[in-house]
Every structure is written in C-alpha cells, then in structure tokens.
Amino acid sequence: MVTTTVRETEAVVVGGGLAGITAAHRLAARGVRVVLLEKRDKLGGSSAMSGGWFALSDTPIQHRANVEDSAGSFLRDMVETGGGYADVALLQRLVERQSDVIATIDRASAWTDELKVSWGMSVPRAHLIRIRDLLGFLEREAASAGASILTAHPAESMMWDGARVTGVRSQAGDIAASLGVVLTSGGFSRSRDLLDLFVPHQAAAMPYGGAGNTGDGLRMAMVLGAGLADVGHVAGTYGQHADTRDDEHELLTANYLGAILINANGDRFSDESASYKILGSAVLDQPQGMAHQVFDSVVRGRSKPGVPLSDMERIDELGHLVQAPSLGALEAKLGIPRGRLERTVDVYNSVVAGIRADQFHRNGLVAGVGDLVPVRVPPFYAYSAVPAMTSTYGGLKVAADTSVQRMDGTRIDRLFAAGEVTGGFHGASYMTGTALTKALAFGIEAADTIAALKRP
Numbered sequence: 358m359v360t361t362t363v364r365e366t367e368a369v370v371v372g373g374g375l376a377g378i379t380a381a382h383r384l385a386a387r388g389v390r391v392v393l394l395e396k397r398d399k400l401g402g403s404s405a406m407s408g409g410w411f412a413l414s415d416t417p418i419q420h421r422a423n424v425e426d427s428a429g430s431f432l433r434d435m436v437e438t439g440g441g442y443a444d445v446a447l448l449q450r451l452v453e454r455q456s457d458v459i460a461t462i463d464r465a466s467a468w469t470d471e472l473k474v475s476w477g478m479s480v481p482r483a484h485l486i487r488i489r490d491l492l493g494f495l496e497r498e499a500a501s502a503g504a505s506i507l508t509a510h511p512a513e514s515m516m517w518d519g520a521r522v523t524g525v526r527s528q529a530g531d532i533a534a535s536l537g538v539v540l541t542s543g544g545f546s547r548s549r550d551l552l553d554l555f556v557p558h559q560a561a562a563m564p565y566g567g568a569g570n571t572g573d574g575l576r577m578a579m580v581l582g583a584g585l586a587d588v589g590h591v592a593g594t595y596g597q598h599a600d601t602r603d604d605e606h607e608l609l610t611a612n613y614l615g616a617i618l619i620n621a622n623g624d625r626f627s628d629e630s631a632s633y634k635i636l637g638s639a640v641l642d643q644p645q646g647m648a649h650q651v652f653d654s655v656v657r658g659r660s661k662p663g664v665p666l667s668d669m670e671r672i673d674e675l676g677h678l679v680q681a682p683s684l685g686a687l688e689a690k691l692g693i694p695r696g697r698l699e700r701t702v703d704v705y706n707s708v709v710a711g712i713r714a715d716q717f718h719r720n721g722l723v724a725g726v727g728d729l730v731p732v733r734v735p736p737f738y739a740y741s742a743v744p745a746m747t748s749t750y751g752g753l754k755v756a757a758d759t760s761v762q763r764m765d766g767t768r769i770d771r772l773f774a775a776g777e778v779t780g781g782f783h784g785a786s787y788m789t790g791t792a793l794t795k796a797l798a799f800g801i802e803a804a805d806t807i808a809a810l811k812r813p
Contacts, residue, residue, distance in 0.1 A: 374402030376776025377541030379800030385502035387808040396511030402567035408665025409488035412790030438477035439784025450757040454798035465494035477788030521770035537771035542574030544749030544777040562593030563745040584764035586780030587751030593637035593744030613723040615730040616652035623697025637744035706731040751780040759803040775799035
C-alpha cells in the first residue's frame with residue numbers, strides 16, 4: 358500500500374511571479390499559514406523578465422511632472438483600450454487597489470523617476486519600477502512573515518472533495534489547504550499546444566515569457582470546470598530581436614519615438630503608433646514574419662539608456678542595431694530591393710510635411726500622441742524585430758475578489774487566481790504597465806479574500 362504524504366496548511370499559492378509572491382507575503386502578514394509552490398528553481402517568472410513598467414494614476418511622480426491624471430481617466434482609458442471586452446468590475450477593483458500597489462512599491466524603495474506615455478494612455482502614466490528590487494523585497498518579507506517557499510516544486514492538480522478545492526497535489530506530496538488555493542502560475546506563452554488551440558494564427562510568434570509559463574494552472578482549473586475569458590484576443594508583442602535571450606529584456610519600440618516600420622520588401626504596412634499587439638499581428642502577416650524599425654539620428658538621440666523599450670545603447674551593444682550613412686546603404690545592409698526604402702521614406706516624409714495624407718492614418722507617435730518626425734538626418738538606423746509571445750493576457754474567468762468562476766458565473770469554491778493566468782481584465786488589448794499593476798493588485802486582493810475566510 359502506498360502512503361501519500363499530506364502536508365497541512367491554510368493556503369497554497371501556485372506560482373512564484375509577482376502575483377504569487379505578493380499573495381504569499383500578504384497572507385503571511387495577515388497571520389495565514391501559507392505555502393508558495395514554484396516549479397522552477399527560483400522565483401520571478403515573467404515578472405523578472407519584464408521591463409518593469411507599472412500603469413498608475415494620480416501619483417507623486419505625475420504630480421512632480423505636472424501631469425494631471427485621475428482614477429476615472431485611468432479607468433476610461435482601460436475600458437477603451439480593451440475594445441469593450443474587458444470586465445469593468447475587474448478594472449474598477451484595480452483602480453481601487455492602486456493605493457496598495459503604490460504603498461508596496463514605496464516600502465520596497467523600488468521607484469525610479471521615469472514616467473512616459475505609452476500605448477492605451479491619454480497622459481503619461483507608465484512608471485518604471487525596479488522590478489527585481491520589488492520582487493526581492495516581497496520574497497524576503499514573505500519569508501520573514503512565515504510563508505513557506507518551495508522552489509523546484511511543481512503542482513500537478515487540485516485536490517477536490519466534490520464541493521470545494523481542498524489543496525494541491527504534487528510529486529513531493531499533497532498539500533491540504535483549509536482556506537483555499539490561489540493560482541498565480543502565469544500564462545501559456547511557452548505552450549505551443551494551447552496557443553494552437555486558442556490562437557493558432559498567433560502561434561508562429563517567438564516563444565517568450567517565463568520558462569514555466571506552460572499553462573499548468575489553466576489546465577488544472579479547467580478540469581474543475583473553470584470558465585475562460587479573452588483567450589481569443591491573445592497576441593504577440595512586436596519589437597523583439599529574433600536572437601533575444603531569455604535573460605535579456607530586448608524590446609525596442611523606436612516607432613513610438615518616431616521610427617517607421619518597413620517590411621522585407623521596403624514597404625510600410627501599418628500605423629506605427631498602434632498597439633504593439635496590433636502591430637505584432639500585422640508583422641506576422643509580412644514576408645518572413647518580421648519588420649525593420651527605420652529611423653534617423655534625431656530619433657536615435659531620443660534613446661534612454663537603461664530604460665526598457667527606449668534603450669538603443671543596449672541594442673547597439675548586443676550588435677542588433679544596424680547603422681548606415683545613407684538610406685541606400687541601409688537598404689543594402691538590410692537586403693531590401695534597391696530603391697524601395699528611399700521611395701518609401703520620401704512618401705512618408707511628404708506625409709509629415711503635410712503634402713499628402715497617410716494611407717495608414719498615422720497621426721502621432723503612440724496612440725495618436727506626439728508629433729511625427731521625418732526620416733531625414735543621417736546617419737540612419739534599423740532594428741529588425743519580430744513579434745514575441747511575451748505574455749498571454751487571457752485566461753481564467755474570475756470575479757473581482759479573484760474567485761475563479763465557471764462559464765455560468767458560479768464560483769469554484771475556495772479556488773482563486775491572480776496575475777497572467779486570469780482573463781477578463783485586458784479585453785482585446787492592454788495598456789502598457791497594467792499587467793504588472795494587475796499582478797500586484799490582485800495578488801493582494803486574493804490574499805485579503807482568503808484571509809477573510811479565517812475565523813477569529
């Protein structure tokens with residue numbers, strides 16, 4: 358007879374990215390016995406690989422920069438960016454949780470002074486946070502508060518008594534959780550079978566995101582009848598070099614600084630100010646599934662060393678930035694048919710000069726914000742990039758308190774989820790920085806929901 362080892366605790370958190378570490382920390386701080394399971398040998402997941410941008414409104418950094426913003430404006434922008442598909446109740450809860458997010462970043466001393474406008478924003482709202490400092494702070498605080506953190510410890514399935522989730526099964530033994538289980542296991546960017554199932558037209562995007570993002574939590578919850586939201590909207594993010602390594606955050610969006618996008622034939626094909634998700638889909642349809650970001654020395658001068666999405670110095674150090682003294686020379690280096698790039702740039706520059714209308718309706722640098730600039734001052738540059746499946750922003754259907762729901766809206770008792778494993782928040786697209794804000798905010802929400810179940 359085989360005896361299964363059962364460990365008793367009050368809550369189990371499955372997945373050690375930002376949402377999971379936050380939930381474990383908050384649970385332990387509130388006196389709940391909690392075990393955090395992470396299948397990789399260290400915590401961090403996709404969060405540690407991210408650029409560290411958080412979308413927040415009405416912050417001290419905005420005040421110092423004389424940026425007028427509000428929770429209401431933030432909410433309206435998210436609703437619009439989601440194309441009407443996002444669950445407004447989730448967006449409202451995130452706005453309500455902003456104070457907790459800001460307070461956590463304060464305690465971690467993880468702020469920088471970088472603030473910018475990015476996709477989905479009507480005002481500068483993207484705050485650059487030292488993400489590894491934040492993750493390290495939460496991990497240390499969680500352990501100090503009594504959370505048990507087990508790495509290299511993958512969960513395999515939910516324990517179920519016919520009425521509610523009672524814990525998690527793993528190769529190392531079962532862990533019974535009297536109060537509940539929180540799935541924070543990330544998305545499915547590394548699962549070709551799930552990408553083929555949900556978004557086969559996106560499956561050719563470069564696999565990226567946390568190496569453990571194979572949809573484990575999604576599968577475990579679906580077995581129990583969990584509903585899904587937004588999985589059909591998942592798309593790759595344009596802007597990553599095909600040779601990018603997992604340990605290097607190499608996304609460049611020079612198009613949001615003024616660059617144009619050129620395919621392998623030397624032609625423009627889209628409005629460069631659109632979401633990098635929309636651009637990701639457009640680029641997949643181009644020859645070779647790639648596009649060059651082409652710009653001149655004026656845009657090159659807008660680089661911000663050390664700032665993700667705008668750091669051309671690092672791109673150059675990696676050998677991925679192509680430079681040439683003329684458009685003809687750049688064209689030759691990129692292998693574009695002779696004369697095509699120069700003709701495309703001439704037409705674009707006439708658009709900037711107001712001589713003709715743009716056939717792709719570009720009227721700004723990002724989401725219509727910012728003045729267009731010509732591609733005119735040598736030397737000229739190009740960054741060749743592909744769409745990468747950095748995250749999958751669709752997943753489990755959840756209520757605003759993070760309870761996992763079936764498709765009919767009923768709840769799977771004692772099962773909760775937060776972070777990238779969830780859907781319903783972003784809708785058709787997402788505002789830059791909301792993924793990390795969501796992870797931290799709803800990690801806290803999940804912990805508070807579970808802690809409220811504990812009897813005094």
